[in-house]
Amino acid sequence: MKVAVSTRHSDYDAIVIGSGAGGGVAAAVLAEAGKSVLLLERGRDLSFEAVGRDHLRNQRMAVYGHNAGPDIDGNPRTLEADSFPIPVGEALGDLRLLRPHEPGYQNNAACVGSGTRVYAGQAWRFMPQDFRMASEYGVPEGSSLADWPIGYEDLLPYYEKVEWEIGICGDHRTMTHLPTYDKPYPMPALPLPHKSGIHKRGLEQLGWQWLRVPRLINSMPYNDRPGCINCQQCVGFACPADAKNGSHNTTVPRALRSGNCTLRAEVMAERLACSAGGRVIGVTIIDAAGQRQTLTADVVVLSCGAVETARLLLNSATLQEPSGIGNGGNQVGRNLQGHYYPGAAGLFPDVMFDGVGPGCSIATCQFNHGNDGIIGGGFLGDEDIVTPVTMWKRFYPPDAPRWGIEAKRFMRDNYRRINDVTGPVQEIPSPQARVSVNPKVKDKYGIPVVHLSGATHPETVRTAQFMHERAKEWLRASGAIKVWGRPPPRYLSGGQHQAGSCRMGEDPAISVVDPFCRVHSHDNLFIADGSPHVTNGGFNPVETIMALAWRTTENIVAKW
Amino acid sequence: MFDSQQLKCLRALLDVIIPEDDFPGAWEAGVGDYLRRQLAGDLAKLLPAYQTWLANLDDEARAVYGADFAGINPQQQAALLSRIEQGAVEAVWQIEPAPFFREIVEHCAEGYYSDPGNGGNRDGVAWRMIGFEVSG
Numbered sequence: 001m002k003v004a005v006s007t008r009h010s011d012y013d014a015i016v017i018g019s020g021a022g023g024g025v026a027a028a029v030l031a032e033a034g035k036s037v038l039l040l041e042r043g044r045d046l047s048f049e050a051v052g053r054d055h056l057r058n059q060r061m062a063v064y065g066h067n068a069g070p071d072i073d074g075n076p077r078t079l080e081a082d083s084f085p086i087p088v089g090e091a092l093g094d095l096r097l098l099r100p101h102e103p104g105y106q107n108n109a110a111c112v113g114s115g116t117r118v119y120a121g122q123a124w125r126f127m128p129q130d131f132r133m134a135s136e137y138g139v140p141e142g143s144s145l146a147d148w149p150i151g152y153e154d155l156l157p158y159y160e161k162v163e164w165e166i167g168i169c170g171d172h173r174t175m176t177h178l179p180t181y182d183k184p185y186p187m188p189a190l191p192l193p194h195k196s197g198i199h200k201r202g203l204e205q206l207g208w209q210w211l212r213v214p215r216l217i218n219s220m221p222y223n224d225r226p227g228c229i230n231c232q233q234c235v236g237f238a239c240p241a242d243a244k245n246g247s248h249n250t251t252v253p254r255a256l257r258s259g260n261c262t263l264r265a266e267v268m269a270e271r272l273a274c275s276a277g278g279r280v281i282g283v284t285i286i287d288a289a290g291q292r293q294t295l296t297a298d299v300v301v302l303s304c305g306a307v308e309t310a311r312l313l314l315n316s317a318t319l320q321e322p323s324g325i326g327n328g329g330n331q332v333g334r335n336l337q338g339h340y341y342p343g344a345a346g347l348f349p350d351v352m353f354d355g356v357g358p359g360c361s362i363a364t365c366q367f368n369h370g371n372d373g374i375i376g377g378g379f380l381g382d383e384d385i386v387t388p389v390t391m392w393k394r395f396y397p398p399d400a401p402r403w404g405i406e407a408k409r410f411m412r413d414n415y416r417r418i419n420d421v422t423g424p425v426q427e428i429p430s431p432q433a434r435v436s437v438n439p440k441v442k443d444k445y446g447i448p449v450v451h452l453s454g455a456t457h458p459e460t461v462r463t464a465q466f467m468h469e470r471a472k473e474w475l476r477a478s479g480a481i482k483v484w485g486r487p488p489p490r491y492l493s494g495g496q497h498q499a500g501s502c503r504m505g506e507d508p509a510i511s512v513v514d515p516f517c518r519v520h521s522h523d524n525l526f527i528a529d530g531s532p533h534v535t536n537g538g539f540n541p542v543e544t545i546m547a548l549a550w551r552t553t554e555n556i557v558a559k560w
Numbered sequence: 561m562f563d564s565q566q567l568k569c570l571r572a573l574l575d576v577i578i579p580e581d582d583f584p585g586a587w588e589a590g591v592g593d594y595l596r597r598q599l600a601g602d603l604a605k606l607l608p609a610y611q612t613w614l615a616n617l618d619d620e621a622r623a624v625y626g627a628d629f630a631g632i633n634p635q636q637q638a639a640l641l642s643r644i645e646q647g648a649v650e651a652v653w654q655i656e657p658a659p660f661f662r663e664i665v666e667h668c669a670e671g672y673y674s675d676p677g678n679g680g681n682r683d684g685v686a687w688r689m690i691g692f693e694v695s696g
């Protein structure tokens with residue numbers, strides 16, 4: 001494959017749409033290779049203060065709003081009512097009309113850096129088996145489970161780049177579920193909180209593997225920024241020390257420092273611009289003032305996140321591709337997946353809390369694979385420090401008093417004694433779990449919104465039940481005197497770990513992009529975000545998204 | 561937003577939900593401010609329900625104890641709320657008593673335990689009580 005360079009002059013060599021995990025990497029690699037790059041982002045460039053410390057309105061606890069976008073007004077989506085177990089949002093005929101912070105919307109974030117601005121930065125490589133799930137387990141009925149067209153070895157050099165260049169701390173010697181690391185992490189793991197030591201002993205007692213959770217956080221000064229100050233408000237918030245490594249302080253500044261990249265925030269890509277022949281020539285944008293403009297480029301990289309990348313393709317129909325760009329096989333938007341997050345909470349006899357953040361430090365990969373009668377699995381880890389109101393809403397025992405002096409005493413005596421363990425389940429994809437567009441509902445720009453339908457495959461729910469039981473076992477082994485929690489019901493999953501909507505494959509009939517993430521029907525249109533993931537591992541996805549984006553973009557540059 | 565009778569009732573109610581001990585009760589910790597802010601903002605739609613529920617709570621106290629809610633003693637207040645929680649009421653309610661009580665409890669906890677920037681948890685007093693330390 002060769003990227004054909006158009007003969008007429010374009011505004012930019014490349015336009016990257018979306019400045020999150022994948023888009024940041026794409027912009028940096030292209031710009032450092034000397035390409036002129038326009039990086040577009042619909043959200044704002046948020047300061048630490050703008051993200052704030054609102055415990056009821058953040059990306060982790062979005063009761064009344066959130067802090068990393070999109071704005072809760074003007075960005076609705078619609079949801080099939082049976083895609084979610086309880087009524088969410090407002091009724092719109094038979095559908096539900098959702099605002100971005102409401103359950104079921106499948107939000108990650110919208111700002112410079114997207115989710116990486118406020119994430120926990122758990123940094124996981126997928127396991128070799130995660131790239132060949134169909135071969136390992138067979139394909140359950142009703143599922144679109146498939147192997148990736150690439151394997152662990154293909155991503156390995158890029159995992160190492162992410163670890164060293166974006167900055168990951170951890171202890172490679174504990175990653176015994178993976179092939180031996182040739183290169184250690186560039187920084188040692190964060191200090192072990194008291195409670196994580198107790199959970200580690202629980203795992204040892206069970207004879208389950210344990211490891212130190214790798215994180216995209218500076219555990220010491222690195223890349224000209226300071227080390228973590230172990231504060232208590234990490235996940236869902238911005239870092240007060242600038243020690244958390246996201247696109248906003250790593251790849252995007254790298255792209256800008258090259259002198260070849262222009263970042264434009266608060267600009268919405270409305271649709272891809274195409275020639276009369278249906279070839280992508282750029283993108284039509286709408287800026288904050290409502291001005292519409294078409295900008296041209298030789299190469300366009302979509303990094304809008306799995307939901308919005310599918311939406312943009314579907315909203316860019318041409319004469320040649322009347323059902324949306326790349327959608328000849330009717331695959332764009334299908335196989336949406338994220339991570340079920342089963343777990344359990346427990347009450348401990350002694351104080352677990354020592355205030356050492358971020359918190360999630362110990363995990364086990366004992367159950368990612370090889371579970372009798374279960375397809376895949378996931379890891380289980382201890383938890384980042386839980387804010388008091390999050391404890392009240394998510395981890396408070398269901399039978400404890402909720403009001404009166406007993407409830408006040410219960411919080412007072414036990415906030416520091418309650419701990420949960422949890423982790424992502426490798427979801428079994430369903431072609432019915434789907435992003436499409438709803439032409440009847442428009443966002444504040446007048447663009448048809450995302451319509452969500454279907455639900456995860458029932459096998460996902462079964463794995464989640466299995467992992468929920470393991471979570472309870474672990475808590476008991478760690479000394480919990482009481483454990484509680486419920487396994488999740490079936491619903492449509494995507495959210496912060498969204499992936500899979502433009503799957504990668506050799507065959508255009510059952511995939512959207514080729515093994516280098518080029519949209520099959522196009523020579524100059526690429527995807528660099530979670531959309532191409534064929535399956536999403538039993539791990540938080542961001543290190544894989546970054547590594548895959550790196551590989552994709554290096555290949556664009558190599559073939560230019 | 562609330563007339564003086566409703567405000568009196570609300571204050572008494574919040575202080576039964578989170579009473580004072582060696583740490584302040586809900587009202588002193590600012591939960592009333594949290595609620596008033598929310599009912600003028602994100603929870604504006606619930607204001608009429610709050611007004612009705614509070615009026616009905618007074619009706620209930622009068623029906624059972626012959627005085628409004630703020631006028632009965634704390635034991636009576638707690639006993640009344642326990643019965644309301646079970647849906648066992650004497651007065652005629654214009655709103656389902658039990659489910660909305662659970663919502664009020666939830667709002668009260670939000671005000672008490674979330675960040676002081678939301679109007680409750682004055683000076684982080686609830687966080688000091690439970691031992692949630694904040695550095696950085």
Ligand SMILES: Cc1cc2nc3c(=O)[nH]c(=O)nc-3n(C[C@H](O)[C@H](O)[C@H](O)COP(=O)(O)OP(=O)(O)OC[C@H]3O[C@@H](n4cnc5c(N)ncnc54)[C@H](O)[C@@H]3O)c2cc1C
Nearest residue numbers: 018020021022042110114115120121122269529530540542
């Ligand atoms: C609170 C929180 C905690 C998390 N913790 C972890 C963790 O510990 N580990 C982990 O692996 N992952 C974590 N994640 C998830 C992680 O952030 C995502 O996996 C990752 O950001 C996805 O990368 P992406 O490139 O696919 O899309 P994104 O990073 O979401 O980037 C997409 C960007 O494109 C922009 N965009 C979309 N459409 C348009 C358009 N039409 N025009 C212009 N711009 C557009 C969006 O505004 C957004 O900024 C967390 C997320 C959150 C919110």
